[in-house]
Amino acid sequence: MKKYKFYIVGVMLSTQVLIGCSDEGSRDAMLTVEAFHEQFNLKDFEKIYVDIVSKEFKDSMTKSDYFSLMNKNASVLGSYQYGRLLKSDQVKVLIGDGNIRLTYHSIYSNYELNEMFIIKKEDGRDKIKQIVYDDIHVVTLKEK
Known part of the structure; x- marks a missing residue:
């Protein structure tokens, strides 16, 4: 019975997420977020769709829904x-993909808010897997 418990604990520990920070990985992920913001300002949502977001991101919604969301x-x-980068975590798992999670405090012309980007490697390049806007702590800068 003790061996069985030891085995279960060993399996659980070996599948836990290990969190660390890699300067190079974070730097590359930050460049991906920077490219996203540049194309966002140009309203070049096609380039973001083709070059910057991951296949997993694309699979999460239709292309027309993506364009509607980006325009909105x-x-x-x-x-x-x-x-301003608030936090950078490199999340590595023993089985599956490793991701980098970047949290920014971002200023747009109308709002100030926190954004979280989940970045993954896909075909040797960093791609955005997920974007989360913190709508709880939004500060309005301009009334619409």
Whole structure:
């Protein structure tokens, strides 16, 4: 029975997520977020769709829903002004993909909010897997 418990604990520990930070991985992920913001300001959502977001991101919604969402975000948020990196976590798992989670405090022309980007490696390049906007702590900068 003790061997069985030891085996279960060993399996559980070996599948836990290990969190660390890699400067190079974080730097590459930050460049991906920077490219996203540049294309967002240009309203080049096609380039974001083709070059910057992951297949998993694309699979999460239809292409027309993606374009509707991006146009709405651009209309509501306004243009991206600048951001400050709040936190960077490299999440590695023993089985599956490793991801980098970047949290920014971002200033747009209409709003100030936190954004979280989940970045993954896909075909040797960093791609955005998920974007989460913190709508709880949004500060309105301009009334619409």
